[in-house]
Amino acid sequence: MRGIGIFIILFLLIVFVGQENAFPQETSNVLIAYYSKSGNTAALAQNIAEGAKSVEGVSVKLLAIDQIKQTDLLQADAIILGSPVYNANVAPPMQEFINSWPFENRPLEGKIGAAFTTGGGISIGEEGVMLSLIQSMLIHGMIIMGGDTTESAFGASAITGEGPFQDKALDPIFLAKGFGLGKRVAEWTLKLQ
Numbered sequence: 001m002r003g004i005g006i007f008i009i010l011f012l013l014i015v016f017v018g019q020e021n022a023f024p025q026e027t028s029n030v031l032i033a034y035y036s037k038s039g040n041t042a043a044l045a046q047n048i049a050e051g052a053k054s055v056e057g058v059s060v061k062l063l064a065i066d067q068i069k070q071t072d073l074l075q076a077d078a079i080i081l082g083s084p085v086y087n088a089n090v091a092p093p094m095q096e097f098i099n100s101w102p103f104e105n106r107p108l109e110g111k112i113g114a115a116f117t118t119g120g121g122i123s124i125g126e127e128g129v130m131l132s133l134i135q136s137m138l139i140h141g142m143i144i145m146g147g148d149t150t151e152s153a154f155g156a157s158a159i160t161g162e163g164p165f166q167d168k169a170l171d172p173i174f175l176a177k178g179f180g181l182g183k184r185v186a187e188w189t190l191k192l193q
Contacts, residue, residue: 051182
């Protein structure tokens, strides 16, 4: 009789407290993979990581592409790629990195993908680079996500070497886009678990 009473109390606690609080939520893994020669793309990657870390229940790995192992890709629920603009294209080391991804049986299918870039001038190819990164992720069957505002629809981008953005750290407007992208991707990894 006493065992039945304890069972009823536990059952009522689960019902009234809610399953979310009674059973801890699984952790989601977000990988932020970037190539950076000047440090600007690394700085934007750091802000994206801060945005992702602001979401409870998310584990974040921030790695330069030369530090990434295949297991990092396979264990990630989301992969956010960042490249500087090179002659209106993805930087060659980033493209080589993408070309090395496992393809057979599409092991990256269903993972969230997002993109970010930095460019040394206004209209130098930032959107084109993000679209190239996105196309590569689509080939692998990934679910693509943009930023959290209309101005960051393709992902986060920053201008670093022209006009009011020349010779200084990344402008706060670009850092906010990065934070928003990281936070949005992290939130959706939890929703899609």
